[in-house]
Amino acid sequence: MFKHLLLPTDGSLASEIAIHFAMPFAKEINARVTGVYVIPEYHVIADQFAMAACTKEQFDIESTALTLEFLAVIEREARQAGVICDTEYVVSAHPHEAIIKLAADKECDLIVMASHGRTGVRALMLGSETQKVLTHSRIPVLVLR
Template identity: 55%
Template sequence: MFKHLLLPTDGSSPSEVVNRKALQFAKEQQARVTAIHVVPTFHTLTYRTTMLEDTREEFVAECKAQASKFLTEVERAAQEIGVPCRSLMVTHDHPYEAINDTAAQSGCDLIVMASHGRRGLKGLLLGSETQKVLTHASVPVLVLR
């Protein structure tokens, strides 16, 4: 049924759990997986106070290292169970847009992602990338917890 899954990952515990489930689902579907990690663009004016201390080069290096860690884990798990997997680090200020754009550009027919379960004021203030993906996606989205 599904042949190409997009698997956004942020390295969180919920994301790691969903990664394992999504890879098993991909194996059952005989599908391939594209794993994606979205990093923010470097800004000199930002809500992320750590950016204010970094140079652009330090920030980019830190983002690449973090993305590599998260994506390598997905690739390793995919290889262990025999699921074809490629990975991408994408720089974008709006992760939901990067996820939806990548799904369209890569020909993915399903996005599988975690929900962190943020509700109420926390959900309002922090936002829900999963909700935004669901709202704007042009392909089906499977949300797991």
């Protein structure tokens, strides 16, 4: 069945719940896991009213800290479950594309990810990376809500 799961995280509670679910599942089916966090690209936001206080260097430092924190959750859960795990990070303005590409590159056969459960206008305005992965992935996707 499934032998290699891709487990994206955004550091949210929903992602942590998905991670907590995915590890016993991976152990049960004897699958390995690759955890991934997609770092957003750095953008300078400036207009006549405000200027971004975050420099590229600050952004890199903060992004690295968050990445390590988010991926450590996956590593800790994998260790506790006895699941073989590696972690990756990718920088991209389009997380869904990065997730799908990494799943293909790593030869994953299932993507397991959380849904924040947004509906209606909020879902339309904020967009849903999970929905985009579901729409574009050729690899099966297990969505946990």
